[in-house]
Amino acid sequence: MHHLGKLLAHSAPRWSDRPFLIGIEKDELRRTLYGEFRGQVLAWAAFLKERGVGRGDRVGIVSHKSPHQLRALYACWHLGAVAVPVCEGLGDREMGFVFKDAEPRIVLVDETLAGLAARNCGSVPTAGFGELPMTPPAVTPEIAELDADAVAVLIYTSGSTGCPKGVMLTHKNLYRNAECTLSVINMEHGREVLLSLLPYWHSYALVVEAVASVMVGLAVAIPKDIRDFRKNIGRYAPTIVLLVPRIADVLRSGIMKQVEESDPAVKALFQQALHNASRIFTHDPRLDGGILRILSHHVFYDPVVFGRVRGAFGGRLKFFISGGAPLDLEHQLFFKQVGIPIYQGYGLSEASPIISTNHEHAHRLGSCGRPMPWLFPEHGGDFTFLAADGASGKNLHGELAVRGDCVMKGYWRHADDSAKTVKDGWLHTGDIGRLDPDGYLHIDGRKSNMLVLAGGEKLHPEHVEEAIRTDRLFRDVMVIGDKCQNVYACVSLDDTAAAAIPEAGRAAEARKRVLAATAHLAPFQRPKDVLLLPPLRLEDGTVTATLKLRRFRVWELHGGLIRDFLTRNGEDAAAGAR
Numbered sequence: 001m002h003h004l005g006k007l008l009a010h011s012a013p014r015w016s017d018r019p020f021l022i023g024i025e026k027d028e029l030r031r032t033l034y035g036e037f038r039g040q041v042l043a044w045a046a047f048l049k050e051r052g053v054g055r056g057d058r059v060g061i062v063s064h065k066s067p068h069q070l071r072a073l074y075a076c077w078h079l080g081a082v083a084v085p086v087c088e089g090l091g092d093r094e095m096g097f098v099f100k101d102a103e104p105r106i107v108l109v110d111e112t113l114a115g116l117a118a119r120n121c122g123s124v125p126t127a128g129f130g131e132l133p134m135t136p137p138a139v140t141p142e143i144a145e146l147d148a149d150a151v152a153v154l155i156y157t158s159g160s161t162g163c164p165k166g167v168m169l170t171h172k173n174l175y176r177n178a179e180c181t182l183s184v185i186n187m188e189h190g191r192e193v194l195l196s197l198l199p200y201w202h203s204y205a206l207v208v209e210a211v212a213s214v215m216v217g218l219a220v221a222i223p224k225d226i227r228d229f230r231k232n233i234g235r236y237a238p239t240i241v242l243l244v245p246r247i248a249d250v251l252r253s254g255i256m257k258q259v260e261e262s263d264p265a266v267k268a269l270f271q272q273a274l275h276n277a278s279r280i281f282t283h284d285p286r287l288d289g290g291i292l293r294i295l296s297h298h299v300f301y302d303p304v305v306f307g308r309v310r311g312a313f314g315g316r317l318k319f320f321i322s323g324g325a326p327l328d329l330e331h332q333l334f335f336k337q338v339g340i341p342i343y344q345g346y347g348l349s350e351a352s353p354i355i356s357t358n359h360e361h362a363h364r365l366g367s368c369g370r371p372m373p374w375l376f377p378e379h380g381g382d383f384t385f386l387a388a389d390g391a392s393g394k395n396l397h398g399e400l401a402v403r404g405d406c407v408m409k410g411y412w413r414h415a416d417d418s419a420k421t422v423k424d425g426w427l428h429t430g431d432i433g434r435l436d437p438d439g440y441l442h443i444d445g446r447k448s449n450m451l452v453l454a455g456g457e458k459l460h461p462e463h464v465e466e467a468i469r470t471d472r473l474f475r476d477v478m479v480i481g482d483k484c485q486n487v488y489a490c491v492s493l494d495d496t497a498a499a500a501i502p503e504a505g506r507a508a509e510a511r512k513r514v515l516a517a518t519a520h521l522a523p524f525q526r527p528k529d530v531l532l533l534p535p536l537r538l539e540d541g542t543v544t545a546t547l548k549l550r551r552f553r554v555w556e557l558h559g560g561l562i563r564d565f566l567t568r569n570g571e572d573a574a575a576g577a578r
Contacts, residue, residue: 003146005146019033021070022220024223042141046141059108066110066222073085077171082154089545090545106124107127108128109129176374179215181207192218192219192239193218194241207352226247248320277337322343323345326466344368345368367441374404394435397434410422430447444462451481468527473493475495488528488529492532531562
């Protein structure tokens with residue numbers, strides 16, 4: 001059943017009395033049942049049909065994360081229309097480009113963003129969520145007949161190297177990725193509550209929350225914002241939380257802040273518990289450290305100390321799943337030790353998106369997990385690594401290429417770019433990686449970001465940036481050095497962490513802490529010096545909506561500062577600009 005409109009039509013009656021959506025309204029938990037949600041989707045589908053929306057038409061959706069987005073998605077899929085969820089944080093130039101490129105027939109919008117949408121969608125009509133009916137129509141619109149390769153959604157890429165492109169994901173793409181996710185991650189039918197802040201223009205949340213949940217009757221809790229997430233996570237009582245590294249950092253910082261403010265005896269006990277756990281838990285499911293340490297953890301430290309941490313999350317949380325960017329090993333170890341492991345995955349929108357993931361029964365911290373089932377021949381797929389000398393194979397180190405049911409249909413109206421990215425059915429991910437002997441995927445960084453030093457040494461800046469970000473003093477990190485004698489770090493500081501350091505001493509402190517954070521790296525990977533930059537922001541285009549660096553844009557805005565900095569360090573000012 002590779003038709004997402006039919007998926008809901010099949011699943012909603014089966015789970016009709018189970019909650020699908022959970023939110024807090026007027027300080028009370030509000031649950032929308034599957035049967036109730038299905039009726040609302042039919043009402044929205046009828047509304048769109050009356051306004052001329054039919055098979056293949058695009059429907060723009062501009063909103064903060066909201067249950068209304070899920071209603072809009074399924075209303076589109078019922079009619080065979082193409083949903084275009086648009087990041088509400090885009091600037092006018094990018095949002096205007098998306099609307100011009102997608103040419104939606106109508107734009108559905110959260111009323112608080114009506115001005116933003118109207119300013120950028122030209123003559124395309126808009127409708128506020130509040131205008132749409134919530135009761136089932138007298139005449140139910142028929143489900144459009146579609147083939148599996150019909151486009152379900154356009155996900156506009158974050159555009160880290162230029163203007164965004166619309167990734168065409170089909171009903172089959174999304175269905176198969178969700179199906180494979182459920183085959184490797186243990187989600188019990190009807191018992192799980194998924195929680196995340198990830199938006200639905202993020203294909204990771206789209207597949208797991210909007211599609212996989214409906215397949216097995218799970219509930220999805222949707223907080224209004226980060227404040228609601230932090231304040232009420234215990235009330236939502238999630239069993240699984242989807243996150244990105246910055247949210248993991250927020251959660252860990254909150255835990256440690258409470259520990260630091262606790263009674264000295266409590267603080268000391270927590271540190272003892274962490275120390276003991278650090279001797280037990282390994283990078284994979286094995287336990288180590290001896291029987292006495294294991295017993296003391298399970299009998300005392302875990303229930304008495306870490307049980308309180310888990311209680312603050314509602315007491316039901318089994319694990320986090322992280323995607324979107326590399327998660328540093330320090331965070332992975334910390335949460336595993338307190339009994340809420342973070343399983344890191346890897347993917348990209350063009351692959352619908354999940355390519356690999358760690359999970360409860362097969363994980364290796366520091367890796368991206370094992371490849372998903374859709375990538376194996378028995379499921380019609382394959383993967384390989386393309387080495388610099390032109391060789392290919394699973395035992396090589398090189399660019400990852402994949403093929404199978406989850407590879408995108410192409411880029412909307414960008415056939416040339418599609419042909420460059422997908423060749424003979426193979427999606428060239430642009431990411432350099434390898435498999436370890438146990439089949440776990442390790443990603444080094446983007447092929448296009450590779451730095452080559454004047455001495456011929458090659459490195460991926462992401463590896464160095466990840467090491468630096470383990471120090472919470474740093475908010476943004478960009479490592480440079482192409483054609484230079486050394487590498488250098490351009491950083492912006494976290495306001496809260498920097499407040500404790502006198503302004504005159506911040507540059508020196510940053511240099512000291514960058515050197516400490518990278519001391520374990522090879523000599524040529526360690527930054528020689530550090531440049532302080534203003535915070536990188538979505539508004540100025542230096543980071544994308546998914547918080548990835550736009551390196552070219554950092555150079556455009558701060559190139560003068562960076563070139564002067566390189567000159568002071570005896571480098572060619574024209575070098576490093578990559």
